[in-house]
Amino acid sequence: MHLKNPFANRLLSVIEKLSTAGAVLSGVTFGLMTLLILAEIMLRTFFDKSTLIASEYSGYTLAAMIYLGLGFSFRQGAHIRITFLRERLSGWPFHFLEIICASIGSVLCILSTLFLAGMVHTSYIRGTTAYTVAETPLWIPQAVILVGLIIMTLQILAYLFYLVMSGPEARNSKTMNI
Secondary structure, three states: OOOOOOHHHHHHHHHHHHHHHHHHHHHHHOOOOOOOOHHHHHHHHHHHOOOHHHHHHHHHHHHHHHHHHHHEEEEEEEOOOOOOOOOOOHHHHHHHHHHHHEEEEHHHHHHHHHHHHHHHHHHHHHOEEOOOOOOOHHHHHHHHHHHHHHHHHHHHHHHOOOOOOOHHHHHHHHOOOO
């Protein structure tokens, strides 16, 4: 995404870098989950032992991996989209539809982020832990998911900002992946 305003470009660039950082963290999380599962398999196979945390932490890492990658995958246009109208519209009608969809998506992301932030806060204040051997404080995995959702919210807001600032020519932009 590229605009004529230098400040706007810097803002979009920062959000793009955050999305990329989220994707990198998502990949690291995938690697950690793989190592944990391999360790569990090796322990059970060769030593008849268990980490006792593999299933719990695999779930946490899966959720973290998904949420941390949301912003980047949105930026790359990798989310599933219903394109029936998109393919048939051009110019201002297409642009107007994209603004409406991005606005609705932004509102939903903001509300989800606020709800999740409240949930993380409640879990932290109450000291809520998982009902497992590890008794993991639930605010920790929830906070990682919150970070991913914040990145996604910023990315969709950046897209909405880009649409509003760029006009209908945004569809033909070579630098826009969405």
